[in-house]
Amino acid sequence: MKQVEIYTSPLCGYCHAAKRLLSKKGVAFVEHDVSRDPSLRAVMVQRAKGGRTVPQIFVGETHVGGSDDLHALDHAGKLDALLKD
Template sequence: MQSVEIYTSPLCGFCHAAKRLLNEKGVAYSEIDVLRNPDRKPEMIQRASGGRTVPQIFVGDIHVGGCDDLYALERAGKLDALLTE
């Protein structure tokens, strides 16, 4: 299983929705709260090619994008394959 990292903020509904999907699938992930750790936000922006909103989701070295992107992969039946590459 690929490592999953998700940059979040506790007040972000999209962050909660993305984590809910990952939890439902039984996927372990590392969560980086950029509100509590603002020094990590520049890292997120660089890794996400300029993406400043949360969540920013990474599966291995692949930048998935945000919550809508994660759910789009799930609807297309591609998320499981990405997680197990």
């Protein structure tokens, strides 16, 4: 399974929803809390091609987008294929 990274902040409901979906699917992920380390926000914005809101989700080198994008991929049946090596 590809590595999943999610940039979050603690009070973000969309972040919690994205993490719940990933956990429900049994997907391990690396969480980067941008509220605790401002330099992480700059990395996130660069990787997300200007995306400034959290969450920003990456599967391998693929930028998925935010929680709504992640849920849309799952609903369309495309998330599992993206997660595979």
